[in-house]
Amino acid sequence: MNYNAEQALHVLVLTLTFLPLSAYVADVCPTLVAPANGDIVQGDNEFGDNAVYSCNVGFTLTGVRIRTCLNGGQWSGETPTCEGKAIDIH
DSSP states (O other): OOOOHHHHHHHHHHHHHTSOGGGTSOOBOOOOOOOTTEEEEEOSOBTTOEEEEEEOTTEEEESOSEEEEETTTEESSOOOEEEEOOOOOO
16 A cells, blocks of 8 residues: 555554553663672663773773663663772772
8 A cells, every 4th residue: 555645644643642651651771780890880771871881990891891771671781790809009
């Protein structure tokens, strides 16, 4: 079936009108926990937001440094770890 632009818009409006409320709510990912001996900076945990991991001095990040909140409320990748040992800076 072929639609002109006006008909296609009408079909789109009707379709959106009958979508469940959950279809209009932004996906939110759970709050992440920083790895031992590290830190994490994350935004509002909404679709497209990034979480950036870092490690304390003397530790090296193993795994992904940046994870992204995906459609469906899940984070990309796995939680990284901070490997090494603390350095005494006194």
